[in-house]
Amino acid sequence: MATKPAGIPDGIQHYYGGALHDSVSGGVFDVLEPTTNEPYVTAAAGDKADIDRAVAAAKHAFDHGPWPRMLPRERATILYRIADEVAKINDELAAVESYDSGLPIRQAKGQANRAAENFRFFADLIVAQVDQAFKMPGRQINYVNRKPLGVAGLITPWNTPFMQESWKLAPALASGCTVVLKPAEFTPVSANLWVDIMERAGVPDGVFNIVYGYGATAGDALVKHPDATLISFTGSLATGKTVYANGASNMKHLSLELGGKSPAIIFDDADFDKALDSTLFGVFSLNGERCTASSRILVQRTIYDRFVAAYAERAEKIVVGPPSDPVTEIAALVHPEHYDKVTSYIEIGKQEARLVTGGGRPSHLPVGNYVEPTVFADVAPDARIFQEEIFGPVVAITPFDTEDEAIALANDVEYGLAAYVWTSDVARAHNVAGAIESGMVWINSHNVRDLRTPFGGVKGSGLGHEGGYRSLDFYSVQQSIHVTLGDVHTTRFGATGYSENDLGLGGPSA
Numbered sequence: 001m002a003t004k005p006a007g008i009p010d011g012i013q014h015y016y017g018g019a020l021h022d023s024v025s026g027g028v029f030d031v032l033e034p035t036t037n038e039p040y041v042t043a044a045a046g047d048k049a050d051i052d053r054a055v056a057a058a059k060h061a062f063d064h065g066p067w068p069r070m071l072p073r074e075r076a077t078i079l080y081r082i083a084d085e086v087a088k089i090n091d092e093l094a095a096v097e098s099y100d101s102g103l104p105i106r107q108a109k110g111q112a113n114r115a116a117e118n119f120r121f122f123a124d125l126i127v128a129q130v131d132q133a134f135k136m137p138g139r140q141i142n143y144v145n146r147k148p149l150g151v152a153g154l155i156t157p158w159n160t161p162f163m164q165e166s167w168k169l170a171p172a173l174a175s176g177c178t179v180v181l182k183p184a185e186f187t188p189v190s191a192n193l194w195v196d197i198m199e200r201a202g203v204p205d206g207v208f209n210i211v212y213g214y215g216a217t218a219g220d221a222l223v224k225h226p227d228a229t230l231i232s233f234t235g236s237l238a239t240g241k242t243v244y245a246n247g248a249s250n251m252k253h254l255s256l257e258l259g260g261k262s263p264a265i266i267f268d269d270a271d272f273d274k275a276l277d278s279t280l281f282g283v284f285s286l287n288g289e290r291c292t293a294s295s296r297i298l299v300q301r302t303i304y305d306r307f308v309a310a311y312a313e314r315a316e317k318i319v320v321g322p323p324s325d326p327v328t329e330i331a332a333l334v335h336p337e338h339y340d341k342v343t344s345y346i347e348i349g350k351q352e353a354r355l356v357t358g359g360g361r362p363s364h365l366p367v368g369n370y371v372e373p374t375v376f377a378d379v380a381p382d383a384r385i386f387q388e389e390i391f392g393p394v395v396a397i398t399p400f401d402t403e404d405e406a407i408a409l410a411n412d413v414e415y416g417l418a419a420y421v422w423t424s425d426v427a428r429a430h431n432v433a434g435a436i437e438s439g440m441v442w443i444n445s446h447n448v449r450d451l452r453t454p455f456g457g458v459k460g461s462g463l464g465h466e467g468g469y470r471s472l473d474f475y476s477v478q479q480s481i482h483v484t485l486g487d488v489h490t491t492r493f494g495a496t497g498y499s500e501n502d503l504g505l506g507g508p509s510a
């Protein structure tokens with residue numbers, strides 16, 4: 001086993017009401033190190049009793065504490081302090097994240113700076129927030145009274161976990177909500193860093209709370225808790241459906257960021273080398289454990305054979321190795337359960353399509369969750385490896401002839417998160433982008449994104465879009481206040497002599 005980074009405690013406890021706690025039941029679970037699958041930390045295994053306490057602390061802070069009542073500028077000042085604290089631990093976080101999740105160290109670097117940027121961004125937005133007012137001269141003025149929604153339940157996945165958590169924590173806290181975070185059970189270790197960060201930044205007790213544990217126990221209890229007004233969930237489609245159903249009984253406000261099976265469409269007039277570089281990175285970065293991975297590559301038949309050959313040649317040269325080695329490009333998958341899932345899809349793929357390269361464990365890495373970069377070609381649209389999210393270093397390449405066929409193939413899946421279009425024809429780029437059923441499309445590029453833009457999927461990739469002011473809207477109530485400026489025209493029920501014109505049901509707009 002690689003050397004454990006400094007600062008990882010032997011045991012991880014829940015944190016709520018400003019204090020650390022063991023599970024009420026005393027339960028713990030093991031966290032595994034992905035290059036050996038040996039346990040190296042135990043984390044408190046929360047269930048309903050722990051969620052009840054954490055939500056109670058968050059509700060108390062929301063109902064009675066200063067956080068929701070602070071001026072936006074005051075909250076923003078603390079968010080900036082959180083950002084500074086996060087940025088300070090950039091190297092420590094990279095080491096922890098890489099060790100805990102198997103992310104190659106080179107790709108783990110910079111995660112803290114990105115997370116810090118999320119806090120600075122939402123701090124700026126909340127200060128600049130403007131709400132609308134609508135005036136009907138002489139009659140009525142209406143304005144929007146923005147209020148934080150309440151206790152926010154935040155449920156996050158294990159891929160780039162710290163960054164994912166920051167994407168929810170920052171807008172929730174900026175909006176004035178108090179939060180209960182339930183991080184993924186495979187990767188609780190970096191989440192534990194938030195406790196010190198929040199304390200050092202001066203976040204009042206009860207505003208930030210965290211409960212570790214499994215989805216079926218801790219996650220489920222958070223979704224079903226009547227005092228958790230909203231749930232912001234990122235994870236798989238299957239779990240998303242369960243969360244959706246379970247949220248119904250309490251009319252939860254829900255944001256669901258789910259999986260993807262995103263197409264990259266490469267036309268024969270594209271910049272071949274740039275498309276090649278980008279689709280290799282799009283599939284194999286972050287170990288392929290990336291929600292926006294371009295895991296289906298659709299290539300125009302005129303360049304198909306050349307592309308498949310060039311893609312496979314490069315994929316074979318990708319360096320698979322330990323997460324801590326700076327030359328590693330693909331490291332160990334997060335957990336043996338996930339390794340089993342990915343390798344079982346590779347076996348399915350061998351029955352369904354042409355295996356071009358990869359297809360199993362690299363021979364020089366006999367232990368740990370290592371998978372070769374795996375390329376399947378000639379993948380039919382009804383193949384499971386074309387339809388289902390694998391979430392590992394596995395790609396399906398499929399040829400097409402016409403623009404219409406490319407669009408049809410791109411849309412022929414349950415998901416609709418991201419898409420990538422490669423062509424030098426400007427009109428075609430825009431037309432194809434517009435015809436693809438996905439929340440986000442990148443033209444001749446990948447995954448670089450302005451935080452102000454909408455982020456989210458359509459179809460099975462999720463409900464609701466976050467990003468920019470959309471995130472603040474999700475964590476807020478926009479209450480409409482109507483004030484009469486002139487005489488109140490009330491239909492005088494029980495009095496005599498009112499006309500049809502006095503019915504007062506609505507009225508003209510300004």
Ligand code: NAD
Binds near residue numbers: 183243391
């Ligand atoms: P998952 O659905 O298994 O788990 C996600 C979280 O939900 C975990 O914290 C888990 O404990 C919790 N959970 C599980 N069952 C639950 C239940 N019944 N009630 C409440 N919570 C429950 O997903 P994962 O394997 O951790 O993450 C990978 C998935 O996340 C992939 O599908 C990936 O595409 C998706 N993802 C999406 C985005 C996005 O922005 N759209 C970003 C990252 C990851």
